[in-house]
Amino acid sequence: MQQRKIVIFGESQLASLAHFYFKHDSPHEVSAFTVDRDYLNTNEYENLPLVAFEDVEKHYPPSEYSMFLPISFKKMSHLRREKYEAAKEKGYHLVSYVSSKATTWPDLDIGDNCFIFEDNTIQPFVKIGNNCVLWSGNHIGHHTVIKDHVFITSHVVISGSCVIENHSFFGVNATIRDETIIAEATLVGMGAIITKDTKPGEIHLGQSSKKMAKKSIDLDSISHKSKG
Template sequence: MTKKTEILIYGMSDFAKLMRTYLDRVELQKVVAYVADQNFIKQSNSFDTLPLVPFEEVEVLYPPKSYSMLVAVGYSNMRARQFMFDKAKKKNYNLINYVSPAAIVDESVKIGENNIIFQGTVIEPNVVIKDNNIIWSSVNVSHDVEIGSHSFLASQSLIGGCTKIGNGCFLGFNSTCSQNLSIGEESLIGANALVLKDTMSFSKNIGSPSKVVGFHQKEGICVR
């Protein structure tokens, strides 16, 4: 009998609970515990009916050779997503991907680690998706796009062909990035924005067509 892959979810939020629901629906997978940094664990040692384990000691209780991990943290603080991913990597866990069976992902697409791709998304040929990205439902990623690491693509966003998305970007609901663009690292693209030219790193871009309305190099992208 084939053994199930036992998974730890690094995160303690509604999004982490959602990912448990999806992961447990995959045959031969089972979420066995949640993980959080010690300073976020107050009194209870459980979350969503499962054990809640301090990250600082997780490798003792759930060794990396026996368990895989998914870092499941949303977009409210984008730099926190990278920070947690890097910490998990340092503990040598296998960081899994979740790709919805209701997503259409061309067989030529190259996908790194700890990526989450939700239902209704279409990813065309020759796309490269690096590490730790969340691609929400009904996103359209056109051919020959490169998506860096640690980015968040909200529902119904569209990326035109041959565009490059830098690390740590946030694309809002119904936003559109035209073809052959370079979206600078940690760019924020607002909801319903239409991006027709390259964006500067750490810039906030809103409107149709989009305009730069600010920068966030010091604090990073924080979405409330």
């Protein structure tokens, strides 16, 4: 893996976590942080420079620096996608982080700006797209394809030969049957069990996989207290 100097987007717990993981478990060197100018209230974070995203390339040019954007799942990861695309438009190479404590196989097929935490088991022939987050302790079965801007929390089981479409979200302890297609922007809630293909924007809550009337993109937040 080529060593890179990187700028992390954000001044949040996710940004702090990213800094920790890169510092202790990566060849990359974190050089600075960046946030939108409207949220720039100081010039330092984690004892490193903090600059406005609007002109980050003036301070840390993409010819010399890469970027990592550890942004949350709000609006089904559309906000993360917007910043991801903005960083790409500025010309930045986006690095991915895969924990050394994750179980993977050689030649893992993974896109850019992915954040894969410890204790993930990723079986052979899995493909992971761009801008995905896999929190700790998940099982991703063989020949499964995870597309772009997907957020998987913890202890999720995705069985073999599944297809996970863009912008899907999986709550803690969700389980997906093998050869299942999870359609774009499907919200699979905590503890839900999915045994058949979903439709775009559906919300499945609880072990009974209750389907809500709303579309996932309409939710301001993701909560087990949401009502249809």
